[in-house]
Amino acid sequence: MEMPSRRYWKVALASLVLGAAAWWLRPLPAPPQAVLEPAEGSAQAAPVLVSPLPRETVPAQFTSEGVPIRPAGSAQVEARGMVPHPLTPQHQRIFRENNLIGDLNGAMDVKDAAGLRALLTQYREEFPEDAHVLQDGYALIADCLERPGPETRAAAQRYYDEQLDSGLRRHIRRHCLEATN
Numbered sequence: 001m002e003m004p005s006r007r008y009w010k011v012a013l014a015s016l017v018l019g020a021a022a023w024w025l026r027p028l029p030a031p032p033q034a035v036l037e038p039a040e041g042s043a044q045a046a047p048v049l050v051s052p053l054p055r056e057t058v059p060a061q062f063t064s065e066g067v068p069i070r071p072a073g074s075a076q077v078e079a080r081g082m083v084p085h086p087l088t089p090q091h092q093r094i095f096r097e098n099n100l101i102g103d104l105n106g107a108m109d110v111k112d113a114a115g116l117r118a119l120l121t122q123y124r125e126e127f128p129e130d131a132h133v134l135q136d137g138y139a140l141i142a143d144c145l146e147r148p149g150p151e152t153r154a155a156a157q158r159y160y161d162e163q164l165d166s167g168l169r170r171h172i173r174r175h176c177l178e179a180t181n
Contacts, residue, residue, distance in 0.1 A: 137168035
């Protein structure tokens with residue numbers, strides 16, 4: 001079998017480089033632009049987004065003044081002329097829950113069972129719905145820190161085996177199943 005010539009490899013490499021350069025320098029789609037057009041059944045002009053982008057990527061909300069609102073998590077959208085996405089009470093609640101979970105994790109990391117229980121009481125009061133099913137896991141970790149032994153280890157093993165999607169499994173393993181207190 002005959003080896004390809006050096007000329008073949010040079011042509012192949014040049015084609016690859018030119019193809020990559022063409023892809024890198026390709027024109028990007030234009031960002032959405034708000035224009036004033038009459039709304040249906042009205043003589044008053046209302047802002048309408050005109051964009052070559054698919055409908056799903058175009059921001060659909062406007063302020064009461066008609067200024068487009070930049071969608072949350074939209075780093076790829078040209079934001080010029082848009083106002084930031086507002087922080088709602090729901091966002092504030094999520095921030096509060098995340099901060100409380102961070103405090104719970106801090107107490108757990110320093111093995112402060114009493115602090116963990118106090119924060120857990122606060123977490124149960126503020127977030128009774130327990131959307132992430134964390135309350136039982138934190139209570140179990142506090143039990144393991146206070147009373148390590150076969151009883152808490154068995155409860156921890158049940159939690160570990162049954163709560164496969166829990167974000168606390170690794171902490172249960174570390175503080176309950178692998179602990180050598």
